[in-house]
Amino acid sequence: MSTPRPNDTRHRLLEAATSLIWESSYGAASVEGICQRAGVNKGSFYHFFPSKSELAVAALTSEWEARKPQWDEFFSPLVAPLDRLRRWHERCVEEQVRLAAENGFVVGCPLFSLGSEVGTQNEPIRQKIDELLGFHLCYLESAIAEAHVRQHIHAPNPAAKARIVLSYVEGQMTRARIQNDLAPVREIEDGVFDILGVGASCVH
Amino acid sequence: MSTPRPNDTRHRLLEAATSLIWESSYGAASVEGICQRAGVNKGSFYHFFPSKSELAVAALTSEWEARKPQWDEFFSPLVAPLDRLRRWHERCVEEQVRLAAENGFVVGCPLFSLGSEVGTQNEPIRQKIDELLGFHLCYLESAIAEAHVRQHIHAPNPAAKARIVLSYVEGQMTRARIQNDLAPVREIEDGVFDILGVGASCVH
DNA sequence: GCCATTCTTGACTGATAAGTCAACTGGTTT
């Protein structure tokens, strides 16, 4: 017998946790369920992670590390600032469409779902999500600031504008989950450009 | 012995459920915990409600019925449309400040927290929250449409604008919960008026 | 080949979850 899989148990646990929590919720994703999806025994779980909540933090960290290169690519300085937003949104829609087809319902954004579920109950998870949303804000602010400098939009306070855009986007993602409808996800691009005043021939 | 309380057991259960779920989450609010907060035995719980999830739906319905008169007052046609938004926001801030002081952390919006937690898992709760958020949209759309007609803002598509504002507001409330910080709640008014283009001397 | 380390196994514990139930209470009806 050759080892069927090299040592990826830890990684499979992280992925199983991410998907299960994303699809249902932190409370509804049991350790046994996560182990089952990962094809791993419960003892192995506690060999790699001291608790369910520390697994959640590790899963968030791992998920972000896997996604960061793509964010850096979408928000590359080589791309025109408003195109960064467009392509980033395009990718969000694609992912939500795929996940909705796979699961049979709209899943929305795991950071917001998990964060608002355990925000008042689990400080380490709360802090990690706060940190990750802070990263999102940075990308948005950078693109908005550059769009302002190039006079594509009028946004003298890019940080404030980025907070507006982030809350709007996350709000739409969450509404999509609550309505179980992809429409709010699809209209995010129009909404963001409305907020940024694109097309409003801004003569100030 | 006089009956110390008239028959308000059902009502106390509804209030206990609302506050517990709001402060923690649906999954973390146990039936026993709800009974304990309501000062009621578990048997009584199941005398009034067939299940925890039906209690949640009843609590949402009851909570909305209690709040509706206030919404009607804030969004009264006697009030200038943008003032409706201002005063509604003022009340939101007050409530969040009070709840944060009472609980020691920012609680945010229960509809969004609960909805995104159980949205993929519990259809009746999902539908009820969807309905209630639809009501919120109506109030916003009405005020925005009227503000547009009176040329206080430029919003030729009030329904779309209302969706943007609602997602933004709920996004900020959720960010406040995740950051455990009232700042996002306090800046909602500025953000809404930025989105609506108030003060941008709109000459179109 | 040998040993130490890393990983795996699955049964186990104690706690807690949602939901059930038969007996009981006290006020109202007839």
Next chain:
DNA sequence: AAACCAGTTGACTTATCAGTCAAGAATGGC
């Protein structure tokens, strides 16, 4: 006073939860 009934009580069942553990397997260094 007898029957009635909405409401109450708290112990009970069954299931599942997070987390433990001792023993065994695979691995890699020497």
